[in-house]
Amino acid sequence: MSRRALFKFRLYIAGDTPNSAQALANLAALCRTHLAGRHEIEIVDVFRQPQRALADGVLMTPTLVKLAPSPVRRIVGTLSRTRTVLHALKLEILDR
Amino acid sequence: MTGGGLPRGRTTLLVGGPGSGKTVFALQFLIHGAQACKEPGIFVAFEESSKRIVANARSFDWKLAELQEKKLFFLDARPAPDLVRSGDMDLGGLCAALEAKSRAVRARRIVFDAVDVALALLPDPEARRREIYRLHEWLLARELTGLITLKSGGDDANAIRGQPFGFMQFMVDCTVILNHSVVLGVSQRNLRVQKYRGSGFDENETPFLIGDGGLEVAVARTLGRADAKVSSERVSSGVQRLDTMLGGGYYRGACVLITGSPGTAKTTLGGAFAEAACRRGERTLFVSFDSDGSEVIRDLASVGIRLDRYVRNRSLRMISARTITGSAETYLLRIKTLAQEHGARCLVVDPVSTWSKPGNELTAQSVTDRLIDWSKAGGTTLLCTSLFDEMSSRTEGGSPLQISTLADTWIHLNHLVQAGERNRGLSIIKSRGTAHSHQVRELILNDAGMTLTDAYTAAGEVLMGTLRWEKERAEGVANKAAEGAAKLKRVRLDAEEAELEVQMKSLQVELDAKQVEKTLLARTVVSREGELSRGRTRMRELRGADAARPGRK
Numbered sequence: 125m126s127r128r129a130l131f132k133f134r135l136y137i138a139g140d141t142p143n144s145a146q147a148l149a150n151l152a153a154l155c156r157t158h159l160a161g162r163h164e165i166e167i168v169d170v171f172r173q174p175q176r177a178l179a180d181g182v183l184m185t186p187t188l189v190k191l192a193p194s195p196v197r198r199i200v201g202t203l204s205r206t207r208t209v210l211h212a213l214k215l216e217i218l219d220r
Numbered sequence: 221m222t223g224g225g226l227p228r229g230r231t232t233l234l235v236g237g238p239g240s241g242k243t244v245f246a247l248q249f250l251i252h253g254a255q256a257c258k259e260p261g262i263f264v265a266f267e268e269s270s271k272r273i274v275a276n277a278r279s280f281d282w283k284l285a286e287l288q289e290k291k292l293f294f295l296d297a298r299p300a301p302d303l304v305r306s307g308d309m310d311l312g313g314l315c316a317a318l319e320a321k322s323r324a325v326r327a328r329r330i331v332f333d334a335v336d337v338a339l340a341l342l343p344d345p346e347a348r349r350r351e352i353y354r355l356h357e358w359l360l361a362r363e364l365t366g367l368i369t370l371k372s373g374g375d376d377a378n379a380i381r382g383q384p385f386g387f388m389q390f391m392v393d394c395t396v397i398l399n400h401s402v403v404l405g406v407s408q409r410n411l412r413v414q415k416y417r418g419s420g421f422d423e424n425e426t427p428f429l430i431g432d433g434g435l436e437v438a439v440a441r442t443l444g445r446a447d448a449k450v451s452s453e454r455v456s457s458g459v460q461r462l463d464t465m466l467g468g469g470y471y472r473g474a475c476v477l478i479t480g481s482p483g484t485a486k487t488t489l490g491g492a493f494a495e496a497a498c499r500r501g502e503r504t505l506f507v508s509f510d511s512d513g514s515e516v517i518r519d520l521a522s523v524g525i526r527l528d529r530y531v532r533n534r535s536l537r538m539i540s541a542r543t544i545t546g547s548a549e550t551y552l553l554r555i556k557t558l559a560q561e562h563g564a565r566c567l568v569v570d571p572v573s574t575w576s577k578p579g580n581e582l583t584a585q586s587v588t589d590r591l592i593d594w595s596k597a598g599g600t601t602l603l604c605t606s607l608f609d610e611m612s613s614r615t616e617g618g619s620p621l622q623i624s625t626l627a628d629t630w631i632h633l634n635h636l637v638q639a640g641e642r643n644r645g646l647s648i649i650k651s652r653g654t655a656h657s658h659q660v661r662e663l664i665l666n667d668a669g670m671t672l673t674d675a676y677t678a679a680g681e682v683l684m685g686t687l688r689w690e691k692e693r694a695e696g697v698a699n700k701a702a703e704g705a706a707k708l709k710r711v712r713l714d715a716e717e718a719e720l721e722v723q724m725k726s727l728q729v730e731l732d733a734k735q736v737e738k739t740l741l742a743r744t745v746v747s748r749e750g751e752l753s754r755g756r757t758r759m760r761e762l763r764g765a766d767a768a769r770p771g772r773k
Contacts, residue, residue, distance in 0.1 A: 138312025146307070170313045174320030177313045183297050184341065185312040198300060200341070202307030212304040 131159050131213075132192040134166040136177065138185035143202050147186035150203035158215055221413055221422040221437065227393050230417075231359055231366040235389070236398030241409065241430055242369040243273065244280075245398065246331040248434040249367055251282045254291035259328035262321055263294045264314075267334035270294030281432045293325055299341055308343060311351045315358050322364065330359065331367045349387060356391060368392070393417040399425070406547045408583065411437055427549045427583060436553055438590060455500070455566070455601055458492025458525075461661070461672035462631075462646075467654040470629055473599045474652075475592050477624055479606045480633030484644055485663060485670070486605035487511075489631070490568040491520040491527060492670060493603050497566040498530035505564040506538050507555055509574040513538030524669040537562050548575045548587040556594060565600055572604040572623070585622060592626050628652045633663065636684050643684035646672060662688070 135151055137144035148167070155163040170177035170185060177183075188199045190213060203209050226232045226249070236242045250261035265273055273294065277284050284292070297314065322330070332355070339348045359366040370388065389395045395414040400407065412425045428437040454468035457476075463469045470476050476493075478486045490506070497504045506527075508516050516538065517527045530536035539558060541551060559567055569591070575584040588604075595602040604623070624630050629651040636643045644663040648656045661672045662684045676688040683691055 136313060138310065138316065141310065141312060143308050143310055144312070150307075170316035174316040178295075178317040178320050181296070183311065183314040183317060183338070184299075184309045185316075186309065187313065197302075197304065199304045199306055201305050201309045204307035208304065208306045212306075 129162070129193045131155075131163045131190065132166075133163065134168060134189045134191060136168045136170055136180070136182045136185055136187045136189070139169060139171045141185075144186045146202040146204065147188065150206070150209075151188060154203065154206065154209065158210070221411075221426060222394075222416055223419055223421065226365065226367070227416070227418065228365050229360075229363040230393040231356055231368060231391075232394040232396060233388055233392040234367060234369045234396050234398065235372045236369075237372050237400060240398040240400040241428075241435060242371075242398060243268075243333055244430060245396075245435055246333055246367055246369055247273070247277055247282070250292055250329055250331055251284070251287060251434075253329045253365075254287045255282075258291075260291040260293070260325045261329035261331065262318065262325070262327045263292070263331045263333065264297050264318070265294060265333050266297050266299075266337040269298065270296050273333075280434055282434065291325075293321065293327070295321065297338065299338060303341070305341060305343070308347060309341070310347075311338070311354060314338075315354065318358070322362065327364065329365045329367070331369070333369050334371065335368050336370055352388060352391065372397075389414070408547055408549070411435075427547075427586075429549050429553050431553055431557070438549055438552065438587075451599065456493075456496040458489070458494075458496040459670045459672060465648060465657045465661070465672070466629070466651055467656065470601060470603075471653060472601055473596055474601060474628035475596065475623075475626060476601070476603045476629045476631070477606060477627035478603065478631045478633065479624075481635060482607065484633035484635060485665060486633060487516065487570050488520060488523055488525070488665065488670060489633075490570050490603055490605055491516065491525045494536060494566065494568050495520075495525050495527060495530070497601075498527070498535045501535065502565040503563050504530075504536045504566040504568070505555075505559050505562050506536060506568045506570070507541050507558075508538065508570050509541045510571065512540045512542075522667070523665045524667055537564070548584050551575065552587045552591055555591070559600065566603070567595060567600050568603045568605075570605045571607050573606040588623050589626065592623065624649075629654075636682075638683065638685070639687055641685045641687070645675070645684065 133151065133155075135147065137148060151165065155165065168176055168180075168182075170182060180189075184200045186200070186202065188203060188209075190197045190199075197212055199209060199212050234242050234245055246263065250263055253259040253261050263270070263273070274284055274288070288294075295317070318330070321327070335352075335355075339351065342348045342351060355368075356366075368388070394416045397412045397414050399410040399412070401410075402408070409428050409430070410425045411428045413421045413423065426437055428435055430436075451472040453472040454463075454466075454470065455472050456463050456469045457466065470493075478489050480486050487508075487510075494504045494506050506513070506516070511519070513531075517531065520527055527536055527538075531538060537558070539555075541554075555567075555569070558564075572588060572591075575587060592602065604627070606623070627650075630649040632647050632649050634645050634647075636645050644665075645660045646663045647660040648658075659677075660675060660682065662675050664671050664673060676683040676691050678691075
């Protein structure tokens with residue numbers, strides 16, 4: 125996978141619950157570390173936009189949807205296990 | 221069973237093993253709400269896709285498609301199979317989505333079908349508990365009536381206590397347990413209300429069936445419903461003499477039990493009752509477990525009971541129950557449905573003792589009790605025949621199904637074997653509310669129909685059939701002879717009487733004559749004496765013998 129592709133994320137959060145806050149923080153950290161400069165994050169608050177939750181079939185929060193590059197993947201949870209997330213996103217772990 | 225239904229605005233837990241009917245129950249709950257109570261509902265499907273659920277529901281006669289437009293909505297909540305999990309999560313999205321949907325359609329009822337599938341995704345038990353409470357609070361806050369279905373381990377529904385979601389039964393306000401098991405080869409479905417906060421409920425396990433309309437629970441009486449009106453009207457039994465014996469016939473709405481060994485004309489009596497009912501213009505249902513409907517008609521026609529014309533004009537419907545497979549519950553449900561469809565006022569079940577065949581013994585008694593209760597509540601006159609196998613029963617005191625105590629009229633038929641002949645005897649063992657005859661009468665079947673004749677009872681012996689006829693004839697002859705002799709004697713006595721009277725008259729005349737003679741004699745004597753004494757006195761006077769002395773007089 126080319127390391128120059130642009131990653132588009134959509135993170136569905138449920139207001140300011142601890143899980144959602146944690147997911148947001150984890151995602152930000154992850155993007156900063158591994159995808160600096162080539163990521164886009166869209167935040168959808170299901171409590172503010174419940175129609176979107178319904179339409180997009182998001183029932184568990186927080187849910188991260190990787191829209192680009194294909195294939196579309198969904199990851200549910202606080203994203204606390206970085207290794208799993210990276211594996212799902214098909215990113216290699218950078219050796220620091 | 222619960223005295224009204226599930227608790228409004230609260231959550232109910234529905235637990236059951238595989239194939240026990242949880243989804244059907246849940247769907248029926250929503251559909252009833254949508255159709256009868258005008259309450260829209262949402263079905264959140266965690267395990268099956270909503271399309272499949274709708275397709276499967278087509279086998280019932282709910283009109284699901286019409287409802288789906290306005291009042292019943294499905295929400296697919298199946299977790300994607302390739303879902304990656306990382307860390308903790310919650311059901312906030314679900315709550316939000318449901319919020320939107322329920323507000324949009326103004327739902328009052330929500331079903332969460334197989335919620336354990338979603339909960340299994342959560343990493344630990346605390347998370348699961350937390351999310352369930354979240355859902356519960358969400359439902360309570362919006363005063364929605366919720367139904368959560370949960371799988372139990374296998375058929376023993378009590379096994380949920382040990383399972384990870386066992387805590388849920390303590391959280392909800394009402395728990396219903398469904399059970400599907402096979403007993404002696406016959407499948408039985410049972411339902412039990414385990415708890416219901418805020419209401420009394422029927423605590424026993426009750427059988428239910430899944431029929432065309434969904435779940436049907438078999439309850440004998442709903443709590444608090446008054447008994448049906450009791451009628452004093454009489455309906456004919458089909459045999460005129462029997463009506464007389466019963467003081468007019470069976471009571472309307474009563475339950476009549478006819479027992480007897482095989483071949484004692486129980487079905488024929490049932491057929492006569494059906495014919496009498498049809499003749500009165502009442503719709504009748506005849507359920508036969510032993511023969512096919514047309515066979516019964518043919519057999520009854522040989523005794524002058526013509527049922528075919530009533531079948532043709534649709535006031536009589538013959539059901540061959542051998543085609544119904546399943547437990548006794550299934551039979552009862554079928555009979556009730558058919559009777560309601562047909563609008564039957566009279567029902568014949570022949571014989572009802574087949575329900576107590578092996579595999580059904582546990583439920584047969586309850587099923588029969590419920591049949592009787594149901595027919596009484598509806599004012600339907602029920603006639604049951606029951607096999608009374610004298611070799612297997614140990615006492616005279618009851619039919620194998622013990623419904624003789626519930627029946628209002630109990631007629632027993634038996635065979636009397638005498639002098640190489642079998643005759644049928646009919647006796648009324650009991651008939652509530654009627655002064656009935658206690659005598660055993662002989663039931664005679666011939667081309668013209670059924671008749672009852674008195675048995676010959678004299679000198680302590682009871683004779684039926686040809687013996688009776690013989691005896692009666694002999695008696696008749698003897699009577700005639702005796703009568704003739706008596707007449708002869710009377711004639712003779714009359715003659716003697718006349719003779720004696722004549723004699724008496726002549727003697728009387730003689731007596732009178734003698735008396736007259738006696739009187740004359742007496743008079744003659746008296747007058748002669750008088751003459752004599754006068755003569756003597758005169759003579760003395762003439763002689764002057766005694767001059768009268770003045771001093772001595």
